[in-house]
Amino acid sequence: MTTVTLEIAEGLAREAITVWGFDAATHLELLKNRENFVYRFDSDHRPYVVRVHRQGYHSDAELGCELDFVRALHAEGVAVPEFIAAPDGSGFVVVGAESAVGPHQVDVQRLIPNRGMFGDERTAVAGTADLEPSDFTALGRLIGELHAATERSGYAMAVSRDDWDLEGLIGSEPAWGDPLGLTELVGDERATVSRAIERVRGQITAYGTPPHRFGPIHADLTPENVLRTETGLVVIDFDDFAAGWHLFDLATALYFYTPHPRAADYRSALFAGYEAVRPLDEADHEVFPAILLARGLTYLGWSADRRGEPTAEWHARTVLPHVVRLAEDLIAD
Template sequence: MIIDRESAEDVARSALPHYGPKVSASLTFVKYRENYVFKVVDETGRSYALRLHRGGYRSDEELLEELTLLASLSASGLQVPQVRRTVAGMPFCHVVDAEGDIHQVDMLDWVEGASPLGDIGDAFLGLEEVDASSFSALGRLIADLHLKVSGSLRPESSVRRAWDADGLIGSAPLWGDPLRLFEDLDAGGVVVAEAATKLHKQLTAYGKNIERYGMVHADFTPENVLVRDGQMTIIDFDDSGPGYYVFDLATAAFFYLPHRRGEEIVASLLAGYEEVRPLTDVDRSIWKPMLLARGLTYLGWAAERPGDPTSDFIAEHVRPFVVRLAQDYMGAAELV
């Protein structure tokens, strides 16, 4: 059973022999969110990201789907980390800890010399200096991803839960109920509840046409886009699954919406996307509702993790912003 970083490191070290005798030089903790991530450096100096997955979060079938997607995208030329197979040729391994619990571990190539595109906190608070042209490049990258997955992977074959109307704001959302972040449904909670009901109907009506719905990354925050010498690499496909393509764009834009250059950033992102994959008028009509849907997922995520520093940030800063989005959405709906 993993109860802290030390026990997680013990399990991670136990996984290293699965990747060969050379992969044992050093192991350094990097971060913990849904998974524990360690940096591994082998005897030749080559680096890898070892991921120790949270118990029960993903089935073996779900993890295999993610790693298969990564391998397919890498083979297509998209900049993503390569999956390193075990000495037995498997994309991940199982490690048994001292208490007999079984853990999933995989290993990806480390993206050397790269830095995150940004930080969600700094972006949201307007502390981050941004180059709008980088968001044009990001838009093109997201469009390229969507083109590649639409030609090879169909959402109906996925074993993962979908980022559709039900998964975003249904009765059992993937990331939790956003209303739990409001005490006794105060004024903000009431408008969010009303907006969620209306939004669910609108997203359901938007539908799952193959031009607007397929396999998505689902977590295009700036931390998950690494940049080196102007080249972007997409990491962390842990939440990938079937969903609306516009949802990926909404995720990439969301934390920059309050930024003083937010409108410019959004314009660059969408323009870059459309250089590769045009949006329809129907897609554009769902843009602001999808931003609200993305915001609601963050409230649900925070409600599931009380006391987490990121959850506290969301409760303090993002929640009132999402309330304003909901108010604007309901006001616009009344005008229709």
């Protein structure tokens, strides 16, 4: 398979924006190159974003489902991106069918003016992130609004995606790979994590999947996927959206901050913000440590399958001890 270089990705983006009637020769500014290629461009003094999706991550039907979900949230007033429909009414186009790299999905959305991301995973884990509990109160409120809007809208998954259910988290073939496949996880630590996985399985099974606990979620609410704007926080990047436990979004928002010296304050503030919008019960609070560990395990599995990539190596060498600590805490309870 031919590697998608920056030059190729830019060509795909230029081909795509012409479908919307934009000038193919317009200046494109690379904003992000991680899983997708994301560019900014301006037309008629309005800023836009064009996103070239990684090939094969989602089918056309799955991506259409994702964009429908974001549009449903936007219609309910949740702070999320605004996608621009293509002339045929679809949320994206497919270009590059005749190119060496093959077809790629591309969407266009309005640029969200912002003052940067909510935070950074690495400073969160290092404990150097300079955030206040009030930041997490605002984030918790936004997550609560997202879940409440999903329920109000009556949105239902149109097609199946890789759900964040028990099988997707810690089943025989987890969605993001086997956490026990990480080579650094050996000896007593491996045994601890294995025992904790069984504890997670039992607790989450007992917790169940009633609609007020389980449904469509963002599933990747990391600090990098929340923008700070003049009017408040905005959630972006719904690539991993699927059905899962609502608490999984809270766990993702908090996960990288668990080693932080102010982790307890951040957690209390996050839950306070969320419960101001959408109350939780005792069972939600009791199962949260298990779901928090399950979130951590997904990153271990992801890293095991991507050895050599800088982020995977960071998880394997730096974040792993914190996951083991979460496992120890869960077993000790």
